[in-house]
Amino acid sequence: MKPPIGAYVIDTRTGKVGTVMGHMGPYLQVRPIGGGREWDCEPERLRIATPSERLRASTAYVNARSRGEVP
Numbered sequence: 083m084k085p086p087i088g089a090y091v092i093d094t095r096t097g098k099v100g101t102v103m104g105h106m107g108p109y110l111q112v113r114p115i116g117g118g119r120e121w122d123c124e125p126e127r128l129r130i131a132t133p134s135e136r137l138r139a140s141t142a143y144v145n146a147r148s149r150g151e152v153p
Contacts (some may be wrong), residue, residue, distance in 0.1 A: 083125070084110060090139075093123050099131050099139035116143035116152060121142040 085091050089102045091112060100112035100121075105133045109122040115136075131139070 083123070085128060085130060085143040089117075090136045092130060092131050092135060094127050095123075099135055102128075114143075115139045116147070126132075 084105060085102050087102050087104060090099065091102055091110075092099055093112060098112075098114060100114050102110050103113045103120055104111045106122070108124065110125055110128065111120045112123050112128070113120045143152065
């Protein structure tokens with residue numbers, strides 16, 4: 083099953099949290115929370131992020147932005 087566009091997912095290879103941006107052939111394009119470079123991932127390597135994982139990733143991004151580490 084491919085997660086829908088806009089779903090928050092975890093890349094099980096890297097542990098990164100991202101948002102599904104599109105489907106291209108057998109791959110999904112995933113973008114990190116807060117933006118950045120998309121990466122391709124096989125659907126079987128992704129799982130839906132839990133609410134606490136989404137909150138943790140969003141909070142980490144907001145904190146990094148407040149420190150000037152990301153735009």
